[in-house]
Amino acid sequence: DVKVTQSSRYLVKRTREKVFLECVQDMDHENMFWYRQDPGLGLRLIYFSYDVKMKEKGDIPEGYSVSREKKERFSLILESASTNQTSMYLCASRRQGTTNEKLFFGSGTQLSVL
Amino acid sequence: AQSVTQPDIHITVSEGASLELRCNYSYGATPYLFWYVQSPGQGLQLLLKYFSGDTLVQGIKGFEAEFKRSQSSFNLRKPSVHWSDAAEYFCAVAANSGYALNFGKGTSLLVTP
Numbered sequence: 001d002v003k004v005t006q007s008s009r010y011l012v013k014r015t016r017e018k019v020f021l022e023c024v025q026d027m028d029h030e031n032m033f034w035y036r037q038d039p040g041l042g043l044r045l046i047y048f049s050y051d052v053k054m055k056e057k058g059d060i061p062e063g064y065s066v067s068r069e070k071k072e073r074f075s076l077i078l079e080s081a082s083t084n085q086t087s088m089y090l091c092a093s094r095r096q097g098t099t100n101e102k103l104f105f106g107s108g109t110q111l112s113v114l
Numbered sequence: 115a116q117s118v119t120q121p122d123i124h125i126t127v128s129e130g131a132s133l134e135l136r137c138n139y140s141y142g143a144t145p146y147l148f149w150y151v152q153s154p155g156q157g158l159q160l161l162l163k164y165f166s167g168d169t170l171v172q173g174i175k176g177f178e179a180e181f182k183r184s185q186s187s188f189n190l191r192k193p194s195v196h197w198s199d200a201a202e203y204f205c206a207v208a209a210n211s212g213y214a215l216n217f218g219k220g221t222s223l224l225v226t227p
Contacts, residue, residue: 102160
């Protein structure tokens with residue numbers, strides 16, 4: 001079965017820590033995405049990547065960066081975590097050129113920044 | 115940039131009653147449109163999608179949606195709601211092939227006995 005795996009289900013970090021959220025997909029998908037989900041705000045796009053070593057800013061990239069060194073892995077980095085980055089983070093992937101097809105989502109990482 | 119608006123934050127429906135969840139999009143051309151559902155503690159699941167052709171699309175779990183260009187809408191409907199339909203529903207839009215999806219803020223559905 002196809003899979004998008006996020007390394008942690010729950011994560012607790014302190015402010016100003018550098019935080020890495022990892023996402024791995026086993027479907028050989030070119031496109032990968034990072035969203036954050038907050039109550040009342042829905043899903044907001046942070047960054048996405050069309051392919052290896054490519055990245056594009058989404059709607060709310062401030063305070064985040066990403067890394068895509070290998071096709072299967074897309075990392076989200078919080079350079080200096082802040083309390084307003086406490087959120088549910090969702091990774092997704094999709095085959096290139098298939099916008100009309102569904103996104104495959106991971107189960108999410110609930111990050112708490114204290 | 116393309117965007118979607120879900121005007122209803124919460125909706126309460128009695129079990130067996132019909133359901134309509136509203137979604138309005140903002141985009142000049144015909145966008146790619148989706149409805150996703152997120153049940154409590156679950157991941158997002160695609161209900162249905164539209165990108166061309168017949169404007170009435172059928173999805174899983176008995177859901178359907180109708181694309182109306184004149185109203186810039188893509189409303190989700192179900193003729194008879196089941197208690198298991200209680201969940202968060204998200205409308206999403208993409209401008210073109212290869213673009214990322216932009217999601218609405220979601221509508222939380224409560225189903226009463």
